Amino acid sequence: QQQVKQSPQSLIVQKGGISIINCAYENTAFDYFPWYQQFPGKGPALLIAIRPDVSEKKEGRFTISFNKSAKQFSLHIMDSQPGDSATYFCAASRTGNQFYFGTGTSLTVIP
Amino acid sequence: DVKVTQSSRYLVKRTGEKVFLECVQDMDHENMFWYRQDPGLGLRLIYFSYDVKMKEKGDIPEGYSVSREKKERFSLILESASTNQTSMYLCATPSPSGFGQFFGPGTRLTVL
Numbered sequence: 001q002q003q004v005k006q007s008p009q010s011l012i013v014q015k016g017g018i019s020i021i022n023c024a025y026e027n028t029a030f031d032y033f034p035w036y037q038q039f040p041g042k043g044p045a046l047l048i049a050i051r052p053d054v055s056e057k058k059e060g061r062f063t064i065s066f067n068k069s070a071k072q073f074s075l076h077i078m079d080s081q082p083g084d085s086a087t088y089f090c091a092a093s094r095t096g097n098q099f100y101f102g103t104g105t106s107l108t109v110i111p
Numbered sequence: 112d113v114k115v116t117q118s119s120r121y122l123v124k125r126t127g128e129k130v131f132l133e134c135v136q137d138m139d140h141e142n143m144f145w146y147r148q149d150p151g152l153g154l155r156l157i158y159f160s161y162d163v164k165m166k167e168k169g170d171i172p173e174g175y176s177v178s179r180e181k182k183e184r185f186s187l188i189l190e191s192a193s194t195n196q197t198s199m200y201l202c203a204t205p206s207p208s209g210f211g212q213f214f215g216p217g218t219r220l221t222v223l
Contacts, residue, residue, distance in 0.1 A: 009151065034211045043115075043201050043214030044154070089153060091211075098169070099212060101146075101154040 003027060004092050006102025013109050019077040021105045023090035026071065030092040035064065035075045036101075038087045047088070048075070080109045113138055113207050115215035117200075123221045130189040132218050134202030143185035144212065145169075145177065148199040157200075160185055192222045 005024045013019045023033075034049035050057045050064040050073065057064045063076040077084055090102040118133035136143060144159040146169075156169030158177040166177050174196060178186040189196055199219050203212040 006153070032210070036211075036214075041120075041216070043203075043216050045214070046206060046211040049210055098156060098159070103151055103153040 002103070003100035004090060004102045006090050006105060008105060009103065010106040011108070013080045013107065015080065015082060015109055015111050017080050017109075019075075019080045019084065019107055019109070021075045021088050021090070021107070022072065023074065023092075023102050024070075024072045025092045025100075027092070027094070028071070029094045030100075031095055032093050033064070033066065033073050034091050034099075035062075036089040036091065038089065038104075044089055077107075080107075082109045082111055085109050113213060115202055115204055115213055117202055117215040117218050119218050120216065121219050121221075123223065124189075124192050125223055126193060128189075128192045128222075130192050130220065130222075132187040132189075132200050132202075132220070134185045134187070134215055135183050136185075136202075136204045137183065138204055138207055138213070139182065140204045141182070142205050143179070144203040145175075145185065145187045146201045146203065147171070148201055148217070154201065157187065192220075194222050196220065197222045 035047045036044035037047040038044040048059050048062050061078045066073045085108050088105045091099050093099040115136045145157045146154040148154050155171050160166045160179040176188045199217050201217045202215040206213045
């Protein structure tokens with residue numbers, strides 16, 4: 001069974017718009033929630049991550065929003081650019097243990 | 112610069128062949144992981160190793176085995192390749208920052 005559920009499967013956004021990708025989890029023992037960005041032909045690369053003691057983390061144009069009570073977290077990409085076109089994965093883990101990944105979102109930013 | 116390298120970027124094999132995928136890391140880390148990535152299924156853990164000669168099954172170990180004879184090298188073995196093992200295979204170690212995982216470039220395996 002999928003430990004982390006991710007939506008949407010694909011997303012098309014205009015340049016300058018906001019891209020939003022959502023994830024939900026069940027295991028309340030998870031304490032680390034990273035997002036990965038993957039370009040074609042490359043392995044996933046860590047983009048940004050959050051721990052459940054904060055509700056939001058921002059790095060440049062990328063923001064994670066975390067809702068502990070709803071067991072949901074989301075990635076917001078502000079002022080989306082064509083160079084942001086990639087596949088994005090959310091993940092969750094309990095420190096020192098296995099990572100569980102979402103099914104991925106293919107983002108296309110059109111000029 | 113941190114590196115996780117995988118022996119091949121692309122590989123084409125025949126059904127029934129024995130296939131070796133190799134991963135080498137230069138971070139001197141105890142933990143190494145093998146995932147497969149399939150459209151609509153995300154990344155799924157096949158096996159991981161937390162020390163030399165130690166291994167643990169992940170979520171989908173059937174049809175695979177692993178070998179870790181040296182700390183820096185972790186091999187994934189398909190004993191008898193089947194078409195349903197056509198996939199992207201990714202090796203990873205814990206990130207040097209201590210957060211998340213650091214992935215290799217992947218091997219795209221096609222089994223005919």
